Amino acid sequence: MFSPHGPTVRELAVQALSSVERGYDLLAPKFDLTPFRTPDAVLDAVAEALAARGPFDRGLDLCCGTGAGADVLRTVCRESVTGVDFSAGMLAVGRNQVPADAPPRVDWVRGDARALPFGAAFDLVVSFGAFGHFVPGELPGLFAQVHSVLRPGGRFAFPIGAPPGPASPWYWALFGFDAAMRVRNALWRPPFVMYYRTFRFADVRRELTCAGFTVEHQALEGLGRRPDGSPRCRLIVATRESGVPRPRPA
Structure with a gap:
């Protein structure tokens, strides 16, 4: 799963015992050589789906890491692209990978x-692989922040994979990872928040609606379907409504 030039076991252990920010600063130089980077197949499928809805003017890659999502935005945005992340190390890698004179401009x-330093300036916000760093109780605030930086009619788009069933080895691998992370966070400080099974489609749709979005989804057909015919991955597209957010259900 890891490239021979990727992080060593020791490096991963040091990262896992750090804070999220410090951990990603340490991992940044080798991050793109790990399975934690969003696969190109997913990025390409999302880019194709967004191209059919665009073009857009200004795009934001939320929790951009080394900039894989920014590369998607560069294919569908005409004016500018912005990547935002709290890891200085990940931003440095992303900055070094994009030619300074390549249009559109990338900042x-x-x-x-959870406290974005922008006004309502963007037509499109995307995010890839970052939501496991937020516990479910943080989603209302997170989605409210995204709502606040989108222009009316702007869109928030991200892929969400179908959860594996109990018969799949991936189900138990993800279950074990989340359990180990909970034990780690109960015994060690600072916490490292990274969970794979807490970002559920029904919860996400409800919270996006409460934040003032109209939510739709489409199958990313290029990523295939499961044996039962359901898509392996969907693109969630949440459009900012012009009104105020709706009250959350009790």
Whole structure:
């Protein structure tokens, strides 16, 4: 799963015992050589789906890491692309990978997704592989922040994979990872928040609606379907409504 030039077991252990920010600063130089980077097949499928809905003017890659999502935005945005992340190390890698004179302009901003340093300036916000770093109780605030930086009619798009069933080895691998992470966070400080099984489709749709979005989804057909015919991955597209957010159900 890891490239021979990727992080060593020792490096991964040091990262896992650090804070999220410090851990990603340490991992940044080798991050793109790990399975934690969003696969190109997913990025390409999302880019194709967004191209059919665009073009857009200004795009934001939320929790951009080394910039895989920014590369998607560069294919569908005409004016500018911004990547925001709280890891200075990940931003530095992303900045070094994009030619400074390649259009559209790409800006790299250090910031917290829970307190975005922007106004309503963007037509499109994307995010890839970052939501496991937020516990479910943080989703209302996170989605409210995204809503606040989108222009009316702007879209928030991200892929969400179908959860594996109990018969799949991946189900137990992800279950074991999340369990180990909970034990680690109960015994060690600072916490490292990274869970794979807490970002559920029904919960996400409800919270996006409460945050003031109209939510739709489409199958990413290029990623195939499961034996029961359901898509392996969907693209969630949440459009900012012009009104105020709706009250959350009790």
